[in-house]
Amino acid sequence: MATPLHVADRVLADISRTTHLVAFLNPTNLHEEEHAFFASTTSNPRFTYRPFARIAGLRTRLESVNVIERTALGQLFRDVKESLLKELDAIEHIGTDAFTDVQLYGTPSRALVHKAYEILEHIPRKPPALKPITPTSLKATFEKALQQYGFAGWNIMIKPTVARVSVSPSKRSVVISEKARFSENDIKSLLAHEIGTHVLRAMNGYRQHYEIFGSDAIPGYLPTEEGLAIINEQKVGALSDNRLRRFAGRVLATSLALKGSFREVFAELSTFFTPKDAFALTVRVKRGLNDTSAPGGFIKDHVYLHGKLELADFVAHGGTLEPLYTAKIGLEHLSLVEQGILQPPLYLPRF
Secondary structure, three states: OOOHHHHHHHHHHHHHHHOOHHHHOOOOOHHHHHHHHHOOOOOOOEOOOOOOOOHHHHHHHHHOOOOOOOOHHHHHHHHHHHHHHHHHHHHHOOOOOOOOOHHHHOOOOHHHHHHHHHHHHHOOOOOOOOOOEOHHHHHHHHHHHHHHOOOOOOEEEEEOOOOOEEEEHHHOEEEEEOOOOEOHHHHHHHHHHHHHHHHHHHHHHOOOOOHHHHOOOOOOHHHHHHHHHHHHHHHOOOOOHHHHHHHHHHHHHHHHHOOOOHHHHHHHHOOOOOHHHHHHHHHHHHOOOOEOOOOOOOOOOOHHHHHHHHHHHHHHOOOOOHHHHHOOOOHHHHHHHHOOOOOOOOOOOOO
């Protein structure tokens, strides 16, 4: 017989799969606006987005979830519900000046922004590596890696997408951009980051008693997940100077986007990056808005460097990373592992 928590779990996990915020943020007119941006010296892009008409129904389902259990697990379920309601609010306001995700991911600290500038000013940009590896070859590499872990039922597709590689453990799918090309270092990085972190944490999470632990629903999981992914890249020798600079650039971009226009963010980033890279970094943080001359945007990208530094400090003070593979949880949820509420991880990286 299903317990009240299991009933709530099914609703929360299902809505989490449906409302993955990033999936709704790709501008439908990106290529046209990029051309217009570089043809001008003053204009800011005006982005359009595909509509999402299910907000009201999903909000009604979420509000019907009533978790009364007064335990750490019960509180976590209530936190998940509140976080998903905030995510619905963000989705509802995509394409307006009211769009923001600050309620979900916070903002970069002054110390983090200072560290980002330090990286960008002291680590020089290297020439880009040759990228001879095709999407077809990467697809075969991913298939082999998933088979080695014993993960069946995954669908790896090559499509015309904006993201070079997009992994969705909840759908057991990987999408590779048909136009992307990859270097040998890219392959090492992707295997450590995507398979050795995102996929493993999700697959361990799905072994738990509640489905939310394999989903992207738990507040605070993302800095830990992305920080662990970067540390894993470093372990396999794939964290290049250019990639570290990119994570620092994302911190800088989020800080600037909070108060500046698209063009203002782009101008500062152009001090450290090529125009193409500066534009791509700026799109990441100003997406969500229609009029990108307004301040704000998708202020999530600081979590990558923040997570890496937070985990490095955790390890320096005696922490171990293995329990973090238990599920898609944050550092603050390790007590659930220590108390035996969550099962130890079965799948660990093979590097």
